[in-house]
Amino acid sequence: MKSAKFLLFILLLSGFSVTSFIPAPPDPSEGMIKTVIIDPGHGGKDPGAVGKRYYEKDISLQVGLQLKRILNECLPHIKVVMTRDTDEFIELHQRAAMAQDNKGDFFISIHCNALENRTKFGTETYVLGINPGQENYQTIIAENEAILFEENYGELYGGFDPSSPEGFIYFKLLKNVFRTESSHLAQKIQHQYGDRLGRKSRGVKQAPFIVLYLSGMPAILTEMGFITNYEEETFLASEVGQIFLATGIYRAVKAYNMEF
Numbered sequence: 001m002k003s004a005k006f007l008l009f010i011l012l013l014s015g016f017s018v019t020s021f022i023p024a025p026p027d028p029s030e031g032m033i034k035t036v037i038i039d040p041g042h043g044g045k046d047p048g049a050v051g052k053r054y055y056e057k058d059i060s061l062q063v064g065l066q067l068k069r070i071l072n073e074c075l076p077h078i079k080v081v082m083t084r085d086t087d088e089f090i091e092l093h094q095r096a097a098m099a100q101d102n103k104g105d106f107f108i109s110i111h112c113n114a115l116e117n118r119t120k121f122g123t124e125t126y127v128l129g130i131n132p133g134q135e136n137y138q139t140i141i142a143e144n145e146a147i148l149f150e151e152n153y154g155e156l157y158g159g160f161d162p163s164s165p166e167g168f169i170y171f172k173l174l175k176n177v178f179r180t181e182s183s184h185l186a187q188k189i190q191h192q193y194g195d196r197l198g199r200k201s202r203g204v205k206q207a208p209f210i211v212l213y214l215s216g217m218p219a220i221l222t223e224m225g226f227i228t229n230y231e232e233e234t235f236l237a238s239e240v241g242q243i244f245l246a247t248g249i250y251r252a253v254k255a256y257n258m259e260f
Ligand SMILES: [Zn+2]
Pocket: 041, 042, 048, 049, 056, 110, 111, 112, 142, 143
């Protein structure tokens, strides 16, 4: 024991610092996400899901803009590209092309959920997958049906029928090369929603969303709550709610970059 103290005394004399044992905290600027694509769902002639008072397209845009603002302020080394920053209609294949043209490292698509059962509420985040649970069919069909607003959707998407689960066959050749990265961010977003923001988490799910399929990079689609639930609609449409949700996604991106 005495000799240990003596050794420490010698080390301190020779300029050794105890803090050199403490590893430096990870730097989020070192992480994999250098360019993030923020994709507010729907827009223009496509309102997305419709609540009693609000449209999904307006909520997804406001959260997207808040997320951009927070990322610019807190992680200024990350380049932020928005697929839209106004109320305009952008076709799904154009969103994916924009992500690729800007060499995005991650694609974050922002949405609100909807069900006929207005008691359902909570958040869920999706990664690309071909085996969704049947309980998620309504959400998947509603999001993929955005292509019905496009002029040439039949040609553009190889005859894909977005309105039926049988259409999921379109994704049969899916090679899910970004599954690990996508799931990792999805888990972090759900952790933020559930544990940090006190929203109900319905978990990370997989689904054949066409916009994730086409993005060609790690990608998630987050459903921030049900616009069809009166209380959740009120939260989603409030500025406080939108800042909360954007902050949650920002914290998830930051944590992701500290690990990858
Ligand atoms: Zn949507």
